[in-house]
Amino acid sequence: MGRYVIRRLLQMIPVFIGSTFLIFFMVYALGDPVAALFGDKAPDPAVAARIRAELYLDQPLWKQYLHYMGQILTGDFGTAFTGQPVLELMGDAFPVTLRLTIVAVAFEVVVGIVLGVVSGLRRGRAADTSVLMVTLIVVSIPTFVSGYLLQYLFGVKWAVVSPSVPPEATFAELLLPGAVLGLVSLAYVTRLTRTSLAENARADYIRTAVAKGLPRHRIVVRHLLRNSLIPVITFIGADIGALMGGAIVTERIFNIHGVGYQLYQGILRQNSPTVVGFVTVLVLVFLLANLIVDLLYAVLDPRIRHV
Amino acid sequence: MRGGVRSRAGAALCVVGLVATAAAGCGGGVDQRAVGVVRASWGDPQNALEPANTNEVQGGKVLDLIFRGLKRYDPRTGAAENMLAEKIESDDAQNFTVHLKDGWAFSNGEKVTAQSFVDAWNYAALVDNRQKNAAFFAYVDGYEKVHPVRGEATAKTLSGLAVKDPRTFTVKLRTKFSTWPDTLGYPAFAPLPRAFFEDHERWLRKPVGNGPYAIDAYTRGSVMRLSRWDGYPGPDKAENTGVELRVYTDNNTAYTDLQAGNIDLVDDIPSTQLRNVRKDLGNRYINQPAGIIQTLVFPLYDERWSKPGMEKVRRGLSMAIDREQITRRIYRGTRTPAGDWTSPVLGEKGGYQAGLCGEVCTYDPGRAKQLIREGGGLPGGRVTLTSNVDTGSHRVWMDAVCNSVNNALGDDHACTVNPVGTFADFRNKITQQRVTGLFRSGWQMDYPLIQNFLQPTYYTDASSNYGKFSDARFDRLVDEANAESDTGKAVAKFRDAERVLTALMPAIPLWYQNGNAGYTGDLSDVTLNQFSVPVYERIKVK
Numbered sequence: 001m002g003r004y005v006i007r008r009l010l011q012m013i014p015v016f017i018g019s020t021f022l023i024f025f026m027v028y029a030l031g032d033p034v035a036a037l038f039g040d041k042a043p044d045p046a047v048a049a050r051i052r053a054e055l056y057l058d059q060p061l062w063k064q065y066l067h068y069m070g071q072i073l074t075g076d077f078g079t080a081f082t083g084q085p086v087l088e089l090m091g092d093a094f095p096v097t098l099r100l101t102i103v104a105v106a107f108e109v110v111v112g113i114v115l116g117v118v119s120g121l122r123r124g125r126a127a128d129t130s131v132l133m134v135t136l137i138v139v140s141i142p143t144f145v146s147g148y149l150l151q152y153l154f155g156v157k158w159a160v161v162s163p164s165v166p167p168e169a170t171f172a173e174l175l176l177p178g179a180v181l182g183l184v185s186l187a188y189v190t191r192l193t194r195t196s197l198a199e200n201a202r203a204d205y206i207r208t209a210v211a212k213g214l215p216r217h218r219i220v221v222r223h224l225l226r227n228s229l230i231p232v233i234t235f236i237g238a239d240i241g242a243l244m245g246g247a248i249v250t251e252r253i254f255n256i257h258g259v260g261y262q263l264y265q266g267i268l269r270q271n272s273p274t275v276v277g278f279v280t281v282l283v284l285v286f287l288l289a290n291l292i293v294d295l296l297y298a299v300l301d302p303r304i305r306h307v
Numbered sequence: 308m309r310g311g312v313r314s315r316a317g318a319a320l321c322v323v324g325l326v327a328t329a330a331a332g333c334g335g336g337v338d339q340r341a342v343g344v345v346r347a348s349w350g351d352p353q354n355a356l357e358p359a360n361t362n363e364v365q366g367g368k369v370l371d372l373i374f375r376g377l378k379r380y381d382p383r384t385g386a387a388e389n390m391l392a393e394k395i396e397s398d399d400a401q402n403f404t405v406h407l408k409d410g411w412a413f414s415n416g417e418k419v420t421a422q423s424f425v426d427a428w429n430y431a432a433l434v435d436n437r438q439k440n441a442a443f444f445a446y447v448d449g450y451e452k453v454h455p456v457r458g459e460a461t462a463k464t465l466s467g468l469a470v471k472d473p474r475t476f477t478v479k480l481r482t483k484f485s486t487w488p489d490t491l492g493y494p495a496f497a498p499l500p501r502a503f504f505e506d507h508e509r510w511l512r513k514p515v516g517n518g519p520y521a522i523d524a525y526t527r528g529s530v531m532r533l534s535r536w537d538g539y540p541g542p543d544k545a546e547n548t549g550v551e552l553r554v555y556t557d558n559n560t561a562y563t564d565l566q567a568g569n570i571d572l573v574d575d576i577p578s579t580q581l582r583n584v585r586k587d588l589g590n591r592y593i594n595q596p597a598g599i600i601q602t603l604v605f606p607l608y609d610e611r612w613s614k615p616g617m618e619k620v621r622r623g624l625s626m627a628i629d630r631e632q633i634t635r636r637i638y639r640g641t642r643t644p645a646g647d648w649t650s651p652v653l654g655e656k657g658g659y660q661a662g663l664c665g666e667v668c669t670y671d672p673g674r675a676k677q678l679i680r681e682g683g684g685l686p687g688g689r690v691t692l693t694s695n696v697d698t699g700s701h702r703v704w705m706d707a708v709c710n711s712v713n714n715a716l717g718d719d720h721a722c723t724v725n726p727v728g729t730f731a732d733f734r735n736k737i738t739q740q741r742v743t744g745l746f747r748s749g750w751q752m753d754y755p756l757i758q759n760f761l762q763p764t765y766y767t768d769a770s771s772n773y774g775k776f777s778d779a780r781f782d783r784l785v786d787e788a789n790a791e792s793d794t795g796k797a798v799a800k801f802r803d804a805e806r807v808l809t810a811l812m813p814a815i816p817l818w819y820q821n822g823n824a825g826y827t828g829d830l831s832d833v834t835l836n837q838f839s840v841p842v843y844e845r846i847k848v849k
Contacts, residue, residue, distance in 0.1 A: 036731035042770040167529035270731035
């Protein structure tokens with residue numbers, strides 16, 4: 001087990017280097033961002049040259065990359081064009097997005113698994129059919145449509161919540177955006193749980209458990225659900241990274257100043273230090289989430305324990 | 308008060324909602340606000356908020372709240388009026404003496420003196436400080452020493468500036484520039500307190516100025532809270548107790564928040580809402596011209612566009628664009644078809660003349676086709692339009708303009724669009740002269756002077772003359788206008804220069820951009836100035 005973890009951690013190094021280089025290359029290949037800092041006016045050549053030198057933009061790309069990686073290893077993510085250290089931006093943005101992601105994941109886990117169990121145990125009946133119908137609809141609606149719609153209904157029409165989230169962004173304030181963010185994944189979780197449950201319900205060990213005369217709730221929770229959740233956990237694990245990065249749309253709609261907001265601003269202004277820095281952290285989150293998922297397998301099913 | 312009723316009903320619904328679905332968040336406190344504070348939408352400023360380093364509207368808004376300069380542009384007429392300046396004298400339109408009024412101070416108690424101005428201007432001009440608006444000080448004598456095009460500065464201060472006594476300083480310009488005092492309302496010319504130089508980092512986190520408001524709290528990228536500064540000595544004291552600027556990434560959300568009564572004022576109505584805005588807001592919707600003009604510039608650095616005879620083609624293309632229809636259909640009246648190269652906000656006295664461009668800026672497909680044929684046709688038989696498409700509905704109008712040109716010429720392939728993904732990329736292409744067809748150029752005035760619309764953009768080798776237009780007669784008229792000490796005569800000369808543009812058409816005027824704003828019933832006396840920025844200090848809160 002310990003060796004497995006170490007091997008996985010070592011594997012993360014080339015993935016990390018490769019992905020950061022790709023991001024770096026793509027963002028910087030877009031060209032010189034300094035011209036845009038001057039708006040519709042011509043850049044002052046002397047000032048532009050100074051800014052370029054300060055941001056290390058006057059060097060060849062490979063040198064810029066080495067310089068950047070060197071900085072990152074010492075914990076310095078550079079400075080955004082606004083003069084703020086990127087680390088400071090991250091300190092503001094990541095907690096907000098983390099809270100949003102927690103709300104979204106909690107939402108999709110609780111509601112998704114409950115719905116999946118309900119429909120999985122009642123295959124072919126009315127409850128099952130209607131859950132499938134609803135998930136089909138949810139999957140086919142893009143986030144920005146459901147986002148604007150729910151924002152309008154809850155925020156303006158019924159005035160239950162504020163349509164935008166204040167800068168503090170507490171858990172309570174993030175309930176609606178979190179639900180919107182988790183909505184599509186929720187449908188997948190429901191369908192995965194249902195299918196997996198339906199498959200395992202016919203397995204021998206379940207028949208044995210029934211024959212032993214175990215109470216029904218124990219059969220469902222201890223035997224059926226535990227085995228059926230493996231694909232669901234895989235999905236949720238991969239989804240955590242996707243949700244954090246994919247929060248751009250949701251954060252924009254509800255005016256949440258998190259990772260999505262910073263990435264959006266960074267791309268719009270071609271603010272390379274911000275974009276590369278944030279994506280680098282997202283890559284790390286993604287890698288870690290995947291590692292944790294793999295480790296959880298072993299907990300759920302001792303047979304897949306890696307040696 | 309509508310907000311109060313809503314919040315009570317909201318709280319009641321909130322409990323029900325939580326029990327029923329657990330999906331309704333009940334954020335407390337969002338509807339409560341301090342008495343008399345204007346809650347307004349804001350965009351994240353691009354730079355740290357230094358007066359000489361801010362060249363976009365969002366940062367400019369704050370500077371306008373916390374700074375007052377020598378002059379200020381009347382928000383209604385646009386006329387440059389003395390603010391801190393008692394008088395600015397000159398005998399030769401080149402050497403100026405500035406006298407300051409007594410009794411002005413920064414909100415931290417420090418007095419505003421001649422030194423506050425001279426220090427601020429020297430800081431702005433010095434190349435080491437990397438101020439984006441440094442070029443505004445290029446008229447002052449000694450600029451090339453503190454701001455060389457390359458290499459190190461050979462002087463730390465502008466030789467053209469000298470402090471005479473605490474309330475007087477002199478300015479020597481490099482050339483004659485009679486309307487120079489009228490440029491001094493631009494925020495880059497604001498005075499700076501000692502705190503700015505002594506602890507720069509700290510000042511940037513919470514800027515201190517001499518305007519009607521002082522900053523209470525600033526969370527970068529999120530919100531800025533300002534309150535009325537009661538010691539403000541100026542005539543334009545704030546009518547409200549403060550302003551809260553909230554950063555919105557999406558103007559749709561700001562508009563939704565306005566509808567929900569969550570904020571009071573938005574100054575950027577999303578284009579998708581223009582259809583409903585009159586129904587939603589009635590007379591609380593403002594749509595008025597601002598000092599912004601959009602043009603299509605010809606790349607005259609490309610010989611195919613600049614060879615003799617091509618002016619006919621350029622004029623013909625201008626006549627092939629149906630500005631009237633495009634501004635009505637696409638922009639729903641938030642743009643006004645342009646009839647010259649300036650802006651209506653200047654007024655007749657300031658140099659704007661309706662229809663100066665004449666028939667050349669009027670849609671006439673028949674004549675357009677004829678002119679283009681006489682001029683030898685489009686280079687290569689076709690033309691492309693280039694613009695960034697990440698903001699401003701640019702893609703939509705580009706398609707419309709191309710359609711209009713294609714219809715006029717009876718050729719479906721005469722005009723195509725070349726959309727560029729980001730503004731940064733677009734600006735790069737322009738400054739590196741990599742565009743071979745027509746490209747968009749938006750010009751937002753720095754100060755309401757006809758000079759600001761013509762000289763930086765069309766004078767030979769001027770800083771923002773991206774098409775590399777060059778005409779001796781135009782340059783001579785601009786020089787003469789600048790040397791003219793009588794404002795009326797200077798404006799007339801500038802108009803003559805503008806007529807040269809009508810004949811040579813280096814850029815096609817498309818439309819003047821309007822300022823848009825909407826507000827809730829809790830506010831009154833909301834107006835926009837010529838820069839399409841709300842005049843916050845005049846807003847009254849019920």
